[in-house]
Amino acid sequence: MNQEETGQSQNRKNLDQRSRNNWVSPSNPSRKNLSFINFLTHLHPRKIPGNALDITRTFGLGGMSLILILMLAFSGSAMLFFYRPLPEFAHNSISQFQDVYIFGSFIRSIHYFSANLLVIISSAHLFRVFFTQSFHGIRKFNWIIGLTILVFILLSCFTGYLLPWDQTAYWAITICLAMFEYLPVPMDTGITATTLQVFFTLHTTVIPICFLAFLPLHFWKIRKAKGIALPGRDKGVLAKTMPSLLLRELVAALSIIALVMMLSAIFKAPLGEMANPGLSPNPAKAPWYFLGFQELLLHFHPVVAAFLVPGILLVLAGFLPYKKYDSQVPAPWFSSKQGKKSGIISLVLGSLITLALILLDDFSQLTADITLAASLILVFILMGLTLVYYKVLKKKYRLSNNEGVQAIVILTISSYLTLTMICSWFRGEGMKLAGGIF
Amino acid sequence: MTADKKSASQSQEHKIPKRSFLKILWASLGFLAMAEIFVVCLSFFLPYKKKSKKASADKIITAGSVDNFKPGSVTAFTRGFFYLVHLNDGGFMAFSSRCTHLGCTLPWDDTAEQFICPCHASKFDIRGLVVNSPAPRPLDILPVKIENRMIQVDIGHKIKRKDFNPGDVVYPDQVKTGGRGT
Numbered sequence: 139m140n141q142e143e144t145g146q147s148q149n150r151k152n153l154d155q156r157s158r159n160n161w162v163s164p165s166n167p168s169r170k171n172l173s174f175i176n177f178l179t180h181l182h183p184r185k186i187p188g189n190a191l192d193i194t195r196t197f198g199l200g201g202m203s204l205i206l207i208l209m210l211a212f213s214g215s216a217m218l219f220f221y222r223p224l225p226e227f228a229h230n231s232i233s234q235f236q237d238v239y240i241f242g243s244f245i246r247s248i249h250y251f252s253a254n255l256l257v258i259i260s261s262a263h264l265f266r267v268f269f270t271q272s273f274h275g276i277r278k279f280n281w282i283i284g285l286t287i288l289v290f291i292l293l294s295c296f297t298g299y300l301l302p303w304d305q306t307a308y309w310a311i312t313i314c315l316a317m318f319e320y321l322p323v324p325m326d327t328g329i330t331a332t333t334l335q336v337f338f339t340l341h342t343t344v345i346p347i348c349f350l351a352f353l354p355l356h357f358w359k360i361r362k363a364k365g366i367a368l369p370g371r372d373k374g375v376l377a378k379t380m381p382s383l384l385l386r387e388l389v390a391a392l393s394i395i396a397l398v399m400m401l402s403a404i405f406k407a408p409l410g411e412m413a414n415p416g417l418s419p420n421p422a423k424a425p426w427y428f429l430g431f432q433e434l435l436l437h438f439h440p441v442v443a444a445f446l447v448p449g450i451l452l453v454l455a456g457f458l459p460y461k462k463y464d465s466q467v468p469a470p471w472f473s474s475k476q477g478k479k480s481g482i483i484s485l486v487l488g489s490l491i492t493l494a495l496i497l498l499d500d501f502s503q504l505t506a507d508i509t510l511a512a513s514l515i516l517v518f519i520l521m522g523l524t525l526v527y528y529k530v531l532k533k534k535y536r537l538s539n540n541e542g543v544q545a546i547v548i549l550t551i552s553s554y555l556t557l558t559m560i561c562s563w564f565r566g567e568g569m570k571l572a573g574g575i576f
Numbered sequence: 577m578t579a580d581k582k583s584a585s586q587s588q589e590h591k592i593p594k595r596s597f598l599k600i601l602w603a604s605l606g607f608l609a610m611a612e613i614f615v616v617c618l619s620f621f622l623p624y625k626k627k628s629k630k631a632s633a634d635k636i637i638t639a640g641s642v643d644n645f646k647p648g649s650v651t652a653f654t655r656g657f658f659y660l661v662h663l664n665d666g667g668f669m670a671f672s673s674r675c676t677h678l679g680c681t682l683p684w685d686d687t688a689e690q691f692i693c694p695c696h697a698s699k700f701d702i703r704g705l706v707v708n709s710p711a712p713r714p715l716d717i718l719p720v721k722i723e724n725r726m727i728q729v730d731i732g733h734k735i736k737r738k739d740f741n742p743g744d745v746v747y748p749d750q751v752k753t754g755g756r757g758t
Contacts, residue, residue: 316679420694
């Protein structure tokens, strides 16, 4: 009663004082108005479950992805003052920017390393969400939003890849676009000045707008789901966001910024010779994140390797949260001991079988001149065998279907990584297998 | 009373399928709207095909006089991305220099007398036909016109083909122009 009275009189007497302090709490009555921290604390909940502070739960991958996107926005904006999106001027404008302007090389390197790290870290974030079973319940649609963001990231990397207009860029994009000529739609996919301008506008305007729309949506959905997904009923003692969570986020942010800065200070982003449409380099390879599919191209018909397989993978990835699972709650990493065991087996098997098939095909030339029909049959056989593997593994290790699906996902990832490594390091002239190119 | 209750429950059962039907209807209309927006956005990038004289004139390259090219010769025109071939029987053909596999630019190998692709080793003979895979089809041809012994190649119309057609070859003394493109 007494407190109420004093509280009320405090209200009226110290109105001025209170209005000056925006972040006043019972434990910090003298907090000053700190706008940026205010902004951050406003975006977060006041308190979070103690277990959410555990760095091994998420490794801050999502936050790092956001930081990388911000760094790409800033470094990209800086370069926009100098880059000229025309075939005659593009290459020159970049080499000028790198060599003549202070921090030119540094800024370009930041952009280059941020972009490549972003592909890796956002994929790692996707894997983290999957392997901690953080996609059930109300988080299902946010998985779809996240996948969409990943597509934007890959599109952004792809369109940006052409802009330097050097030999690497020109021919990598030439062979990627040439895939579309295999579709039953009449088109000419040669790279022209129009292509460069379209890619430039997509890269600097359209895709950034897509990020601006989807990123806040992605974060808001997480707030609605009450933060990161945690396993178990007991989620730890409630902790204050400021300072506990914000400090950890700051550490994660500074770590990734430091990594990018170090790489950018030491290494210069590559810029090859200006594009020469009359001279194709041997070999001509796609950007590294597409090399897995380029390897598939050497074994399957282009429609299958470039459209069907990536398409199926994307659609299946989208359906992952919507399967009827035995467990519909967040879980520890890889769910359980059997989850880990079956995961490791799938990792090893995926790599070995992929490698074996590649070597077999190289030796026997079985898939040389492979037709569309034969490629389709082969793909369906492989999918069938995967299904069989799923059932056998599930029975042998008594897995829940969560763990079963997890094993198949690990199998797919390790296969794709193997394909990527082979195509990247072990294919040389004429895309023939060679003894290691580093 | 019971009659009322029965009709009430019956009308309840009718409501549920009706609601999901409407939901499906809305969803389909929404999907159609999205598809329409997508098509409009794509068409935004495709210009109307106005056949202005200037536009087509830009795309015709005068390769030179018939006498400039020896029989059996293969001449590269980097500006137009094509090769002009003078066959041994006197006929001319023009091919796009893009490999039909994945678009790499083909060099002509004089000793092997073949176009050999540096990317995946596709090979084409002097008539642009596939000698070695992974190329899926022969080289695209460009319409050739010979007027007063001057060779003109239209690089605006690339023609895809599956095999060799004698009509593709243009001879200097022909009255009508050759190929499927004209």
